[in-house]
Amino acid sequence: MDIAIVGGGAAAVGLLDALAAVEEGETGTITVFEPSAHLWRGRPYGPDLDAVRVNAPPAIMSIRHGDFGHYAAWLGERGNAHRDELLGQPLVPRALYGDYLAHTAEKALAALGEAGRLVRVVADRVTEVMRSGVRLVLRTEDTGEYDATHVVLCVGTGTPPDLYGLAGTGSSDGRAGFTSDPYPLADTLDHVDDGDEVAVIGSGLTAVDVVVSLAARGHTGRITLLSRSGVLPYVWQRPIDRRPRHLSAERVTELHRARAGNVGLDDLIGLLRAELADVGEDFDTFAAELLATAHGDPVRRLRCQIEAIDDSRIGRRMLQEAVHTVGPYAWRLLPESDRARLRRHLRTATSVASPMVPVNATTLMRLLDSRQLVIVPGIRAIERVNGRFRVHGADHGENGADGVINAVNPAPHAVPDAARQLVGSLVGTGLATLHPSGGVLPADPRLHVVGDLMGGGSVITASIPGVAAQAFRAAQALRTP
Structure with missing residues (x-):
């Protein structure tokens, strides 16, 4: 059996870890396709500011399905330096969690290699998957061709939408303009002067990341959260030792x-x-x-x-x-x-x-109390006028900003822009269908999907436990197709 894994982020790590656990005596190849320089980390867990933290306690961040202590065991004493005292749990920078994903992937690759698998990583983007008899042929952006018996899509979440049509309104002088995707924040905030008035579109976890990172850099200008709803994430509570007895x-x-x-x-x-x-x-x-x-x-x-x-x-x-x-x-x-x-x-x-962690909540509260941070709901339009941005709100008149950072989360099951051509080829060849509510459904038993791209799922974007569970099921299916 020759397996092609398209994408090299957390979903691929969970799948490789699960394959290493279930495979015995399997032969063939496993090829991972990932063009990013940050292999195994995906968009969320690459190098970034230390203020960009993992947003959940260790017990629910294990990429190994069913092993709630896997991540905590790897973290060990390193977590002590990043303890959230209000939560009583270590909440580390996301880049450190990326190290955990990379460590888990490398161990899985070594185990699979020792078991007789030929494992390789191709730093290229897959653009097409075609039928070729009983096998599938993957074509890449650099015109490479690879064949496999099974293909697993692990392409991550969708692309942040541009709700107000601001694409192309960046600044020509290198200062703050419109930023369509804030990550990595280390790069985004390098273009923001300390005294700039910054408008952040959205009020969810990504917006919280932006605000906390600005505060960590000593930003002095006004920060405005622009949102249609104005709803902030809830705040994590201290974990308790109680398992569900009914809701299971x-x-x-x-x-x-x-x-x-x-x-x-x-x-x-x-x-x-x-x-x-x-x-x-x-x-x-x-x-x-x-x-x-x-x-x-x-x-x-x-x-x-x-x-x-x-x-x-x-x-x-x-x-x-x-x-x-x-x-x-x-x-x-x-x-x-x-x-x-x-x-x-x-x-x-x-x-x-998807609540925010207490250490971030207290930072937001401090900024709100000082009025450096304000929340403006009911946003109707944002436009660029004379080098600045004009914000039109339903009940708050007009507000201005030097720069706008898009922190709107993709819709559940949205197709990432980088995967649109690939998904189009899968649908065109009958290997997959598009679900009416978003995402992709395999139409051929040789195709599997792990992660938020899987159609027909919950309206809540897949979390690490959900991704790990999907990866485990995919590994089981690949073992007994």
Whole structure:
């Protein structure tokens, strides 16, 4: 069996690690195609500022499926220098997490080589996959051709959208203009003067990264978060030693069997209600707090959440864990009407499922209290006028900025710009189809997808645990095609 892995980021690392664990006596080649200079790290975990941190505790950042201590064991004493005292957990720079991914990949490659696999890395971008009898032929940008029996797409998340049509409005003098993709922030912020007025489009985790990185560099100018919703991410709470008793994949499977495949959103809500009832918490109060997310004052909510980092209530913790562990499985069982209900609350769901770390939350709170940072919701338009940017808000009149940094996250399951030609060839040859809600579905058993590009999945972008689980399933399928 000859396997071609298209992409060399976290999804590819998870797949290689899983293949090294399950393969016994397999022969053939494994070829990884990755044109980036930052092999194994992907877009998020390449070299960058130390202020750009991993945004989750170590227990849910393991790229090895089922081994929650894998990353923590690798990190060891190195984590002590990056401990978030409010969370009680090490939160390291993302570049250090990239070292973990690279270490895991290299160990997997060595193990696969010792087991008889010929493993190679090709620093080129795949543009086409064609049928050739029982095999598949991959063509690259540099006109290379490689054949394989199976192809696995590990191309990462989509490209940040340009919601206000600002592409091409960069500055000719090297100073701040419009930045379409902020990463790596070390490069982006080199073009920002300390006193510049900076507008950041978005208010999610990427926007938080931009603001915290500006603060770490001693920025003195005004920073404005521009957002249609104005909703900030929630804040991580200290982990507790409690596993779900009701809201688990096993219980969802039981319901699925008992009800002849009919599992709805109300069933999942019932499981969460049971979790809270076990500890005497009121579900209706918890649900009301969640539903108020899109309407309340984001500054007041942030302050309350910082105060609740040590709160003993389990509701948010249980929901966050379930979104990433049960969510991808349960989503595929829900009727379309229930999926539509959840999509209407996408901004709230994303805010809860992907919270910011306390050390970043306290930085935002300090900047908000000093009025150096302001949040402007209801943005209608942004235009460049006389070398500056004019921002039109629904309720706040006009604001100005010297530079604009795009921190809008790609839509779930969006196709990255660099992979559009490849996906087009897969659809054109009948190897894949496009899902109506985004992403790609394999139409041939020789094609597999690992990561957020997989169509038909949850509206929440795949997390590291989700990617690791997909990689594990793909490795199992490749072992017994």
